[in-house]
Amino acid sequence: MGKLIVRKKFLLTGILITVLLIGGITGCSNNGNSVNSSANKNNSTVNNSENTSQEAEQETQKISLLNVSYDPTRELYVEYNKAFAKYYEEKTGTKVTIDQSHGGSGTQARAIIEGLEADVATLALAYDIDEIADAGLLEEDWESKFEDNSAPYTSTIVFLVRKGNPKNIKDWDDLIQDGVSVITPNPKTSGGARWNYLAAWGYALEKFNGEEEKTKDFVQKLYSNVEVLDSGARGATTTFVENGIGDVLIAWENEAYLAVEELGPEEFEIVAPSISILAEPSVAVVTENAKKHNTQEAAKEYIQYLYSEEGQEIAAKNYYRPRMESVAEKYKDQFKEVKLFTLADKFGSWRDVQQTHFADGGVFDQLYEEINQ
Amino acid sequence: MKKHKSHGGEPKGIKIILIGISVLFLVTMLILPLALIITQALGKGVRAYIEAITDHYTLKALQLTLLATITAVAANTLFGITAAWCITKFKFKGKQFLITLIDLPFSISPVIAGLIFVLIFGRNGLFYGLLEQFDVKIVFALPGIILATIFVTFPFVARELIPLMEAQGTDEEAAAASMGAGGFTIFWRITLPNIKWGLLYGIILCTARAMGEFGAVSVVSGHIRGKTNTLPLHIEILYSEYQFSAAFAVSSCLVMIAVIILILRNLVEWKAKKSR
Amino acid sequence: MAHKNSVVPGFRLTLGITLAYLSVIILIPLSSVFLKTADMGLREFIDAAFNKRVLHAYGVSFISAFLAASVNVIFGVLLAWVIVRYDFPFKRIMDGMIDLPFALPTSVAGIALTTLYSENGWIGSQLSKAGMKGSYTVFGITIALVFIGIPFVTRSVQPVLEDLDKGIEEASLMLGATRSQIFKKVILPELLSPILTGFSLAFARGVGEYGSVVFISGNMPMKTEIAPLLIMSKLEQFDYEGATAIAIVMLLVSFIMLLILNLLRRRTNKFLKE
Numbered sequence: 001m002g003k004l005i006v007r008k009k010f011l012l013t014g015i016l017i018t019v020l021l022i023g024g025i026t027g028c029s030n031n032g033n034s035v036n037s038s039a040n041k042n043n044s045t046v047n048n049s050e051n052t053s054q055e056a057e058q059e060t061q062k063i064s065l066l067n068v069s070y071d072p073t074r075e076l077y078v079e080y081n082k083a084f085a086k087y088y089e090e091k092t093g094t095k096v097t098i099d100q101s102h103g104g105s106g107t108q109a110r111a112i113i114e115g116l117e118a119d120v121a122t123l124a125l126a127y128d129i130d131e132i133a134d135a136g137l138l139e140e141d142w143e144s145k146f147e148d149n150s151a152p153y154t155s156t157i158v159f160l161v162r163k164g165n166p167k168n169i170k171d172w173d174d175l176i177q178d179g180v181s182v183i184t185p186n187p188k189t190s191g192g193a194r195w196n197y198l199a200a201w202g203y204a205l206e207k208f209n210g211e212e213e214k215t216k217d218f219v220q221k222l223y224s225n226v227e228v229l230d231s232g233a234r235g236a237t238t239t240f241v242e243n244g245i246g247d248v249l250i251a252w253e254n255e256a257y258l259a260v261e262e263l264g265p266e267e268f269e270i271v272a273p274s275i276s277i278l279a280e281p282s283v284a285v286v287t288e289n290a291k292k293h294n295t296q297e298a299a300k301e302y303i304q305y306l307y308s309e310e311g312q313e314i315a316a317k318n319y320y321r322p323r324m325e326s327v328a329e330k331y332k333d334q335f336k337e338v339k340l341f342t343l344a345d346k347f348g349s350w351r352d353v354q355q356t357h358f359a360d361g362g363v364f365d366q367l368y369e370e371i372n373q
Numbered sequence: 374m375k376k377h378k379s380h381g382g383e384p385k386g387i388k389i390i391l392i393g394i395s396v397l398f399l400v401t402m403l404i405l406p407l408a409l410i411i412t413q414a415l416g417k418g419v420r421a422y423i424e425a426i427t428d429h430y431t432l433k434a435l436q437l438t439l440l441a442t443i444t445a446v447a448a449n450t451l452f453g454i455t456a457a458w459c460i461t462k463f464k465f466k467g468k469q470f471l472i473t474l475i476d477l478p479f480s481i482s483p484v485i486a487g488l489i490f491v492l493i494f495g496r497n498g499l500f501y502g503l504l505e506q507f508d509v510k511i512v513f514a515l516p517g518i519i520l521a522t523i524f525v526t527f528p529f530v531a532r533e534l535i536p537l538m539e540a541q542g543t544d545e546e547a548a549a550a551s552m553g554a555g556g557f558t559i560f561w562r563i564t565l566p567n568i569k570w571g572l573l574y575g576i577i578l579c580t581a582r583a584m585g586e587f588g589a590v591s592v593v594s595g596h597i598r599g600k601t602n603t604l605p606l607h608i609e610i611l612y613s614e615y616q617f618s619a620a621f622a623v624s625s626c627l628v629m630i631a632v633i634i635l636i637l638r639n640l641v642e643w644k645a646k647k648s649r
Numbered sequence: 650m651a652h653k654n655s656v657v658p659g660f661r662l663t664l665g666i667t668l669a670y671l672s673v674i675i676l677i678p679l680s681s682v683f684l685k686t687a688d689m690g691l692r693e694f695i696d697a698a699f700n701k702r703v704l705h706a707y708g709v710s711f712i713s714a715f716l717a718a719s720v721n722v723i724f725g726v727l728l729a730w731v732i733v734r735y736d737f738p739f740k741r742i743m744d745g746m747i748d749l750p751f752a753l754p755t756s757v758a759g760i761a762l763t764t765l766y767s768e769n770g771w772i773g774s775q776l777s778k779a780g781m782k783g784s785y786t787v788f789g790i791t792i793a794l795v796f797i798g799i800p801f802v803t804r805s806v807q808p809v810l811e812d813l814d815k816g817i818e819e820a821s822l823m824l825g826a827t828r829s830q831i832f833k834k835v836i837l838p839e840l841l842s843p844i845l846t847g848f849s850l851a852f853a854r855g856v857g858e859y860g861s862v863v864f865i866s867g868n869m870p871m872k873t874e875i876a877p878l879l880i881m882s883k884l885e886q887f888d889y890e891g892a893t894a895i896a897i898v899m900l901l902v903s904f905i906m907l908l909i910l911n912l913l914r915r916r917t918n919k920f921l922k923e
Binding site: 388391392394395396398399401402403404405406407409410413452455456458459460462463465469470471472473474475476477478479480481482483484485488489490492493498499520523524527543546547550551555556559560578581582584585586587588591604605608609612620624627628630631632634635636638639 | 662664670674675676677681730735737741745746749750752756758760761762764765771792850853854856858860876877881889893896903904906908911912915
């Protein structure tokens with residue numbers, strides 16, 4: 001008897017599992033595509049009668065955007081998305097929900113290229129968006145689509161040190177002293193780390209009047225002081241802050257401020273070097289995806305609104321340097337004065353930089369090979 | 374089993390030393406990390422803990438994890454039974470090769486496991502055009518997450534059943550077959566009762582592993598908050614948002630589920646021994 | 650047909666389903682890796698898969714996985730022995746805990762271990778007093794891999810130990826054999842096959858492990874950089890060929906190892922049965 005009951009139970013479980021399996025698969029494909037299928041319906045309406053496309057969009061009154069971004073912008077976009085949704089509904093009557101995805105800048109760019117259907121890409125560097133353009137998902141001249149090279153907010157590279165600055169770190173020169181342990185992420189896996197590297201390189205170029213060899217030695221010394229080379233910017237911050245490794249963290253300015261704010265002003269200090277790089281995180285509409293979802297207008301508006309006063313205020317509040325004069329003036333005291341150079345000043349284009357410095361066998365790899373010899 | 378203990382044991386000293394070393398090993402390697410997770414989780418108080426685990430995105434992630442786990446486990450269970458039947462009840466060429474193939478996902482780096490699905494179903498992949506036509510999304514959506522989970526938990530059930538069914542041989546099944554019983558009848562009436570505890574154990578391990586998978590799922594998920602974030606991915610996000618105690622709180626949740634599963638496993642084993 | 654010797658039905662059906670499922674889930678996806686590298690020339694492949702830095706990363710991955718698997722053999726056998734042979738309080742809890750590393754997300758394990766073993770962690774602070782470093786060294790990587798691999802050896806040895814006939818041991822004891830002799834001559838040969846299985850599973854798992862190791866390794870090129878991280882870093886540079894080249898080398902090594910192992914195990918089984 002007992003055995004029979006057990007057997008029946010097994011049978012029942014089996015059936016249940018199968019039902020769940022089928023249900024799960026069909027259910028999920030519906031879930032996953034709900035956004036698209038509604039967008040696609042719109043699409044077909046567009047095709048059938050182009051005149052009514054406007055009405056079709058009004059009928060839906062509900063759209064959703066996917067913003068694929070890099071790690072340090074999480075807090076920024078949580079706030080900005082709320083503000084934008086409110087603004088957009090007031091302006092057009094359409095409700096917009098914005099989904100966020102964060103990760104390393106390169107990983108995220110790759111995900112978009114592989115088919116993550118982002119409407120908007122807000123990444124750490126222009127190079128990653130260039131790659132998306134190369135894949136044919138957006139225009140080659142994306143940088144000219146919005147003001148300021150499509151970089152609505154900027155940042156720079158600063159140092160985070162432990163309270164009281166025990167190693168007395170004031171400028172880049174102090175990072176190459178013996179006995180100073182430096183934390184920075186790996187430029188090959190992290191977009192932010194490339195800005196760090198280039199900032200150091202730019203400083204040394206200036207210092208040695210453009211002499212390549214001396215500059216290389218300087219940067220090499222710096223990297224031989226690096227104790228942990230995390231794979232991403234956030235990882236480096238936690239290594240420094242949580243695990244107590246290292247004397248100085250080279251970080252995005254916004255990241256450094258955020259870390260101090262979140263993790264204790266009584267424990268850390270920000271030191272601004274004399275010269276640093278003007279980091280310009282780029283934004284773009286992923287045109288092909290937006291076309292597919294019929295969200296071009298909203299996606300464009302989403303980026304455009306970053307340049308508005310409200311958008312700039314939110315950026316400034318999250319420690320990004322705003323472009324708009326009036327907002328910059330208002331938040332002037334928040335940012336330390338640093339002499340900034342741009343990528344174009346010292347290095348030319350991102351593609352050149354990538355090729356000479358970060359590609360396999362490039363300058364960065366050479367530095368490490370020599371360090372280990 | 375218990376009858377052995379009364380006689381033939383080692384000297385007491387050795388016994389105590391051996392137990393001591395094992396306990397020490399488990400404490401440093403397993404208990405301390407767990408203790409750390411739990412103390413960190415409660416670092417900001419019980420209320421923060423409850424807030425963290427009842428957060429909207431956490432619940433969404435939990436839902437997704439459960440769905441992916443159940444589907445993957447169901448698929449692998451059905452497969453495991455079929456594969457074990459085929460491998461243990463018949464002799465054929467290439468059996469070792471087949472067993473090795475089944476083992477393979479154990480040893481494939483999760484990174485590669487995720488990558489391969491992106492390579493075939495991604496926008497530059499072989500099947501993208503076809504999928505596009507039917508408006509089906511695989512990578513960066515739920516099916517991709519399920520596939521990656523299936524891949525990494527692939528061997529568990531089969532691996533558990535093969536040695537068991539091998540040991541039991543085919544005599545009973547052969548006898549039933551010669552009396553004219555059909556395949557399914559033989560399975561339900563003869564094989565299944567013999568392997569049910571092993572099967573359950575395999576399912577439980579498979580479930581545990583499926584819930585915790587991080588690497589492979591991370592590659593195919595797309596990390597869309599509230600949509601394609603599983604619980605392990607959500608933990609990583611919380612961690613990199615500097616919400617350390619929330620990250621550990623959600624981790625402790627997973628740990629608790631794991632512990633419950635493992636307690637179940639022990640019950641299963643205990644019952645299995647009793648029924649022997 | 651090969652299966653003539655069996656009257657049990659279902660060969661075609663089950664083999665068909667097995668092969669189909671295997672193809673869809675494992676073989677077709679894996680073949681994509683090979684297709685991707687087919688685009689590159691042999692020269693490029695060798696450049697990508699065997700340059701100095703990559704070789705070093707294989708070294709770190711394989712050595713730390715080997716060390717970790719060895720540690721797990723010692724403690725795995727010990728744990729299995731203690732659980733099967735002795736009775737003591739909380740034994741059942743101990744038994745249950747062994748599977749925990751399966752269930753814990755590797756990233757969580759990585760974060761927890763890094764915190765524990767870094768200089769201001771519970772264990773790391775003790776280590777640093779002794780002048781040792783835990784996190785961000787090859788030692789740290791090995792620790793993470795030991796954690797990941799705990800269940801493999803224990804779980805393969807345990808059932809065999811349970812089934813071992815104690816009669817032989819008792820008989821040899823009566824015949825005057827010492828305990829260490831019994832262990833070497835009677836018990837160890839029986840355990841060889843499961844130990845081998847457990848070792849290779851733990852080893853293979855360790856070689857490919859990514860989630861927990863990136864946190865604890867520090868990722869220093871030529872020092873603590875592991876092969877899976879290099880795959881990720883190649884992908885980050887949109888270098889698919891480079892990434893898949895490394896992936897192929899790792900895949901082949903794991904596959905060959907498992908194959909040898911399965912054959913070896915069959916041989917030892919046969920040998921023991923004869």
